[in-house]
Amino acid sequence: MAHGPVPSGDELLKVLSALGNPHRMRIVAALAEGRNYVSALARDIGIGRPLLHMHLQRLEAAGLISGSLELSESGKAMKFYELTPFSYALTPQAVAAAARTLTEEERTLKEEEKKTPVKETST
Amino acid sequence: MAHGPVPSGDELLKVLSALGNPHRMRIVAALAEGRNYVSALARDIGIGRPLLHMHLQRLEAAGLISGSLELSESGKAMKFYELTPFSYALTPQAVAAAARTLTEEERTLKEEEKKTPVKETST
DNA sequence: GACATGTGTCAGATTCCTTTGACAGGTGCG
């Protein structure tokens, strides 16, 4: 969590859009009381597993939570999620600074790629 | 700045979803350099007036900016927008606290209320 | 083997958000 000073535009955008959802806020709230595994978490919040799975991925992609697959003593595989101690200061200046580093509009980027020979993606 | 300590869930949700958009972040960035009126702002950012209008309303609804209709010396009506000095601390605890005060999907709630006399909860 | 628990993914339906173009005013100026 090294974004105390100035997070990049894309990073902040990802965080904000990830947190700007009631279900995901509740997930964070649930994880704030301790780590938990998917099924129990789904039961706890009251949503389906597939849906929770999607929200968890979104939160993890934003770097707000992290999941680890562990084995219970009984031998069953269980994926535990816990939240990452993040900290963002939301002020006009911070948002403005981040906005200036936005590389958004991938569409525009792709347009550029069509012009520029984009040397394949390491595949 | 009336939300230093603990913003309500709905308020924080509105703020986060408002800021979680590249165009709106850019709008905040543009307004950070000073107040401006709609048409000029649209030209400045590079989007259409109707679209900008919608984003401005979203930001204003979240309490992040404020607009005032003024008259230029020539007599033309121009709507100036300027940003409000907001400040939110984005931490797991803050989000968790806000999430607990979240109003349940008003839509679903209303629907349920109309059908069933609400007999759940209280567990 | 049947059952309950855990994991994950998929396709499809839905709903929400975003975006655009056209429209309807208003004013001042040549």
Place this chain on the structure above:
DNA sequence: CGCACCTGTCAAAGGAATCTGACACATGTC
């Protein structure tokens, strides 16, 4: 009056995000 600038709103289209049900797989227990 016609042009340029300002304001606002509307409906339709497009796309992205959300949500659901069904599926496949693994494990331990009865």
